[in-house]
Amino acid sequence: MTKGVGGKAEINFNGTFEKTDDFITYQPHGDFIGSDSFTYQLDDSHGGTATATVNITVNPTNPAPLVLNGTPDPDTLMGAEGDDTINGDGADDLIYGEGGNDFLNGDLGNLDRIFGGIGDDTITDTDGVNEVRGDVGNDSINLILLKFGMTTLILMMPHIWTILLAVSVTIALLSA
Structure with missing residues (x-):
């Protein structure tokens, strides 16, 4: 998996060896706002692979009141x-x-x-x-x-x- 420039993507194996319950989480860094992406690759354990790119837009949150x-x-x-x-x-x-x-x-x-x-x-x-x-x-x-x-x-x-x-x-x- 490649890392995004504005955040961190991680695979969560969900505590099991079963791949069907795995998922990816993305967390933007601090005050990052904008577009980001990361790439991941799947392996079927029989020599086949597939690569995908995830594009993410991080929007600003509502500002805290003063x-x-x-x-x-x-x-x-x-x-x-x-x-x-x-x-x-x-x-x-x-x-x-x-x-x-x-x-x-x-x-x-x-x-x-x-x-x-x-x-x-x-x-x-x-x-x-x-x-x-x-x-x-x-x-x-x-x-x-x-x-x-x-x-x-x-x-x-x-x-x-x-x-x-x-x-x-x-x-x-x-x-x-």
């Missing part, structure tokens, strides 16, 4: 392609959800900028003059205004919304 938490200082928090949870903190944060169905929370920063990315995101932001954008997908946007008096929030998805309220408000939008 959980990121901001600090009291301004942060730039970047998600990945998985279903991430990203929490800003009390400073002016820049949060990118990227792909996946993300949970994004801007928290108490006054100038947060939150971008949902592709996927069905849930975006929550509290108070301040903040920019909140969804993207392709069915995004849920929750805006919580804590201060008494007039507070301005700018919401872009894909239109610009200016909200002048001093109460809690929840806005759920479906992107086109």
